[in-house]
Amino acid sequence: MARYLRNPLNVAGGLLVLLAVAAAVLAPQIATHDPMRIVISDRLQPPSLEHLFGTDVYGRDVFSRVIYGSRISIRIAVIASLLAFTGGVAIGMLAGLAGGRTDFLLMRAADVLLAFPGLLLAIGISAALGTGETSIMLALWFVYTPRYARLARAASMQVKELDFVDAARALGSRPMRVAWHHVGPNVISPLVIQASVYFSEMILAEAALSFLGLGAPPPTPSWGNILSEGREFMRLAPWISIFPGLFILFSVLGVNLLGDGMRDTLDPRKG
């Protein structure tokens, strides 16, 4: 931990992530206005002390909308990450430990899903399921499960050859116990670092999907849909699109710095 904190970039990453989470959790306390309240007389106001990030075409406060928007983005990325992580690890370990036909079938299925560009598949799935937060979550779950599964499979195939696993098996542990107590923990730890990469990809993907109008329907604010509403007013009111983008940038940057830091701390040879 001390070693992790020695690098100022790691500290900065942690702070950025903390800020993003705080914005999501404490949105009602941080927001200065009601994110939904329409005040036509205040439309397209530039940033000021009253409206820190200006106002949009309906006179809504962009700062408050961006703060509330962080809730959706972070919620989707967290839930989809958890789903994909558990699903992927379960499938990957099953394939890696069972081997044979099970392994072959599961991995061919994963290959097929990986043959699609991730964002394209996510767009296709959430378009079919219909717009909304749930369909984006399901789409990202679908897209990322095979990615986790491949990594978990590779890791569990390595781990299962190690002596302590053989020892456990020789002592008569049942396969489920070996998987859960001996292989599992050693598969999960390297995946946690990769999870930070996938988490940041999910935030970007969620933003892209809701930018395209596949996410939470307006007037609910999300980073992506604020950006897309702002696109039409780039000339008159660029602040509507600039600020949510900066929020995405800084949260993703925070996650990436955090992930880099973990990697360097756990594997000091690299970096």
Place this chain on the structure above:
Amino acid sequence: MITVIARRVLTLVPVLIAISFVSFLLLALIPGDPAVVMLGADAPPQALERLRAQLGLDRPFLERFGWWLWSAVRGDLGTSLYQQRSVAVMVMERLPVTLLVCVLATIISVVVGVSLGVIAAIQRNRLTDHVVRVLSLVGLSMPDFWFGLILILTFSIRFPIFPITGFVPLDRDFFASLQFFVLPSLALGLTLAGFLTRLTRASMLEVLSADYVRTARSKGLRARTVVLRHALGTALLPLVTVIGLNFGRLLGGAIVIETVFSLPGVGRLIVLAINQRDFPVVQASVLYVAVIFTIVNLLTDLSYVVLDPRVRYS
């Protein structure tokens, strides 16, 4: 080498069948009656009936897939619900735009990413290295479509260098058309460059500490010769795979970026079709783009046969 290539190409067949199965399944994901979802609840019953027949909803699932696959092989992916035109033709018309954006973005990302990565590796732990590392992190943390908007703001609104609206088709006047591609390709290419910079730097550092590079150094060769002649080639080899995989990222990114810049590519087609619930178009576009990605992956694999003498694919 020919047999190696031929065998590898043959493995494409099951992959392509599986890809079309997944694209076909997309329709099955639609909750409720797809015909109602596409045409709306107040559509006349005859129209709904006709669409159900057209989509084959009245036939068993596997028969429907078999039929779909057979038509797809013959290049028939159905008819658009809104334009009464062949979906395959609509996608093919727009594919060149998307591919050009992706190819230009690939070139930009490789040129920028590799040069910055090499510079950072040579200047390891000096100021330049730190600046490059932060820049590349910012690049890969940035939503590419947002960066596109910032580029529009800077180079189309503040300094009106590139046009913001309109389009000249590629086959009418290639060079006039090209100016519409500059900003979108930069938006995709520069954000992706961050990724390649980091990989090049890491790969370069590994190679620079290898024995044969030390030998070259100790022979008294100039630093530049060592880096360019001895280290770079080896360091770039692992990047080939990444460039291939990145193409998938770009194909996904192009969907969004085409919307930002109103470029008439497949991405724009997909987004319009989604808004109109024109599902045959979405399905066909997804299939085509996935097929292209698969072909790019195949080419990447094959390039190793040519580039890396160690790979013999026994």
